[in-house]
Amino acid sequence: MPLQAVRPKILGFISEQASAWLVASVVFLAGIALTFVVAWAACDLNRQQVRQRFQLLVSERFSRLQERFEDQEQRLGSLQRFFINSRDVTRAEFDGFAQPLLLHARAYAWAPRVLREQRSRFEQDISRALGTPFAIRELNAVGELALAAERDEYVPVLYNQTQSQLGSPMGFDLLAQPLRRSTLERAQKSGKLAVSQPMQLVGVEPAYAMGVLLVAPVASRTGAEPFGFVMAVISLRQLVADGLPRPDRDNLVTQIVDTSDLQQRMLYESGNTPSDRDLTVTRRLTLGDHVYALTLRPSEVFDRSSRSSLASILSMGGMLSLLVAALLYVLVSQRQRALKLVEQRTVQLRVREQELRGAHSQLRSVLNAATQVAIIATDLRGVINTFNAGAEQMLGFKAAEVVGRATLESLHLASELQASAASVSLLLGKRIPPSQAMLVQSPDSLHEAREWTLVREDGSQLIVNMLGTALLDDHGLWVGHLAIYLDVTEQKRAYEALAARDRLLKKLSAHVPGGIFQFTLKPRGEWRFIYASDGMRDIYEIEVGVLQQDAEKVFERIHPLDVERIRASIRSSAVQLSHWREEYRVILPQRGLRWIRGEATPEELPGGGTLWHGYVSDISDLKRVEEELRALSITDSLTGIHNRRYFQDRLKAEMVRVRRTSGALSVIMLDIDHFKRINDRYGHAVGDGVLQELCKRIGQRLRRTDVFCRLGGEEFMVLCPGTDGQQACRLAMELWESLRSVPMDTVGTVTASFGVASWRVDEGIDGLLLRADSAVYLAKQAGRDRVTPEKLPA
Structure with missing residues (x-):
């Protein structure tokens, strides 16, 4: 093969005869053009990013403001329901309920409706309650509060909870101002929330004076005339700008x-x-x-914050184009000088070729001494010129039969050479003929032995490892190739046996639920998975290769509340060489929270440390069934509330708490009046419906800390932690009123007898329940449909 035939072009496409200045100029102009294209694309991308960022900021700002507006409606709605459910509200109760609501609102107020004939009596009653003179007032011509003129109706501000330092406009008649009057009329007519037109707010600092009035009517029932209004005084500056x-x-x-x-x-x-x-x-x-x-x-x-990087791209692109052009100029000019030097050395190479032939015989004797390794050398055309004794013994050919007659290609399996030539051509980006496929190496496999199939003289095939390298003369010029072959047939068979064993183990582990593993703990505290089946990937959602490289990935999946316990149990198993068995939670990226059970048997390693053989499995379904069974065991199947068993467990726990902290604890027992008559007259299906409706009404009135349970039949119990006797009586009255105030479908009004008892020092569970039961008995004796508190000791 001639030397010129293997010379690559510069960068694969630049001719060696091209002028260095021409190459540099073309590359510089191409770089400038590419820079302008990139700059245009970057500018367009910047505009898109600016619009996307603006849309994100708009969505966030709109969501925040919409949430604040909805929050104001919800807060005023809760104040409206407070007045509906408790019509007689004192000032202290109003302040206690409204004060926590003052977020993004300047004030909350309550204004009852007062008719002309009620005005005098109303002002006297309020003055007596306040201890100071009270009068219904309105704004006069100079903007000061004065006595209101005679009208058919007034809506004066009675209660007011405000953030303002100017005080509250007590007695201010909202009907005296047209804007406020129209807002009240719209709220009264629709029965829903109404908002005023922008106005100057009364009793608010000038900085927050511009705002609106949010009004909600308060009526005893749906469709009835309201007996007053609750209002939120909202400053738009405070509502929007805060935060x-x-x-x-x-x-x-x-x-x-x-x-x-x-x-x-x-x-x-x-x-x-x-x-x-x-x-x-x-x-x-x-x-x-x-x-x-x-x-x-x-x-x-x-x-x-959204400026474009156009100028930077243009400047950097221009500098980079100039630098590449200069680099190519230096590269082309140096290569052209090098080619001239090669031509000068060609003459010297021919002279040295004669000397090499003289040393060939000496080299052959050295090569023939390596009888277990086949050493074959070729010229640049691939024709064999060296064939040592090891090659004769391995392939069955005589040196005289192949030297100068056969090529290295003829010793290889033809189909294998063609497949390798296609692969290497695709990798290097140029065509490699099959005759050179075994000699051309990819950059990632440089100086590495590769596996090939050779064909013996008798036609049988032999698997070898081949290391191919170039032969250079004293001047570093390429004169041929050297191939060294090592027979690896027996090693190949052993490797295939090991691979078959691994495949069998993988198949067996695939049919085992969960994952199988070998885990070691070194004396210095290093964790490592020696083996992990594919099931471990499904358990922890971690690839097996990653798991074997870093065992800490498993502990990152374990729930933070369980991870230290699992680490401690592993160390304890290593110290005691005891069987390891644990159940713990993991948090997975895709499946979320799962329960895992793991078991392993430890053994001590000779060099120190511990090796476990074990498995892990997913028991989330089993845990879910256990939770469902527990929930069923403490829930009444008819009403859905807690049953007697749960009540007894909670009462025991609360008794332990109050004895330790000397706190308060009360119980409310109730029994439906004449429930047997309901079952006898309407049937048990209607009776079951009455029990369910009662539980619904009672549950809506209870606090989050109260425990509502069904003891059996028509008997129910409410456990009130942190509640004294008076508070429990008030709660029982609310429950009694909610039950009897609205008739039930089919049966009409249903009543119940309530008994209240609170815990006494050094008293047991039986004593507390006995006093509650006695109170219910007294209520029934007194005619039923009432609340009877416990009988105080004499």
Whole structure:
């Protein structure tokens, strides 16, 4: 093979005769063009990213404001329900309920309806209750509160809970102002929340004076005339701006306008400066019966944080193009000088070739001494010129039969050479003929022995490891190839036997539920999985290869509350050489929380450390069944509330607590009146419905800490931790009222007899329950349908 035939072109496509300046100029111009393309793409990508970022900021700001508006409706709704469920509300009760609601609202107020003939009596009653003069007032011409004129109806502010330092406008008649009157009339007519037009709020600091009034009617039942109104005084500045970034750091310019306001007054506008971008989004915000237009635009802060990198790309691209052009100029010019030097050395090479032939015989004698290794050398054309004794013994050919006559290609299996040539050609990006496939090495397998199949003289095949290298003369010029073969047939058979054993083990482990493993703990505390079946991947959602490299990945999956216990149990098993068995939780990325059971048998390693053989399995379904059985054991199947067993367990636990802390504990026992008559008259199906409806009404009135249980039949018990006797009596009265106030379907009004008892020092469970049962008995003796507190000791 001639030397010129194997010379690659520069970078695979540049001719060696091309001018260095021409190559550098072409590459520089191509780099500049590519830089402009990249800059255009980066600019377009930057515009898309800016729009996406703006949309994300808009969605977050809109969601936050919508949540605040909905939160104000929910808070006022809870105050409305408080007055509906407890009509006679004192000032202290109002303050206690309304004060926690003061978030993003300036004030909450209660204003009852007062008719003309009720005004005098109402002012006297309130003055007597307050201890100070009270009168219904209105704003006069100069904006001061004065006595209200005579009207058919008044709605004065009676209770007020405010954040303002100016105090509360007690007695201010809301009907005296047109805006407030129209808002109350809309709320009274619709029976729902109503919002006023933008107004100057009374009793609010000037900074928060612009806002709206959110009103909810309070009526004894649906469809009835309200007997008063609860109100939220909302400053748009406080509602919108609290919690938002400062104007000099805010990315968005925010504006809010009431769409029903004919004057289109600006309810809120942030103080930052808008940018020049044509990005504007308008969303709808709802509060009560009004719709507000929320307009969001990017600010100058947004512009500063969204600048394009166009200038940087252009400058860096130009510098990089110039650098590559200079590098190619140096490379081409140096290679051209090197080719000239090669031509000068060619003459010297021919002279040395004669010398090499003289040394060939001496080299052959050395090669023939290696009888267990086949050493074959070729010239550049691939024709064999060296065939040692080891090659004769391995392949069955005589040296005289192949030297100068056969090529290295003829000794290899033809189909294998063709497949390898196609693979190497694809990898290197140029065609490699089959005759050179065994000599051309990929960059990742350089100087590594490769496995090939040779054909003996008798036609049989032989598997060998081949190391091929180039033969160079004293000047480093390529003069041929050297191939060294080692017979690996027996090693191949042993490897295949081991592979068959591994496949058998893998098949067996695939049919075992869970995962099989070998785990070691070194004396220095190092964890390692020696073996892990494919089932371990399913258990922990970790690839087996990753698991064997880093055992800590398993402990990262274990629940934080269980991981230290599992580590301690492994160390204990290693010290005592005891069987390891644990159940623990894991948190998986895809399947979430799962329960795992693991078992392993340890053995001590000769060099120190411990080796476990074991398995793990998923027991989440078993744990779920156990939880369902436990829930069924403490739940009444008819009503869905807790049963007697759960009540007894909780009562024991609470008795231990109150004895330790000297706290309070009360129980409320109730028995449905004449329940047997209901079953006899309407049937047991209706009776079951009565029990379920009773549990629903009682459950809605109880606190989260109270425990509601069915003792059996029509007897029920409420366990009230941290509750004294008076508080329990008030709760029992509420339960009694909720049961008898609304008739039930089919049977009408259903009543019950209630008994209340609270824990006494040094008293046991039986004593507490006996006093509650006695109170129920007294209630039934007194005519039923009542609440009887415990009888106090004499």
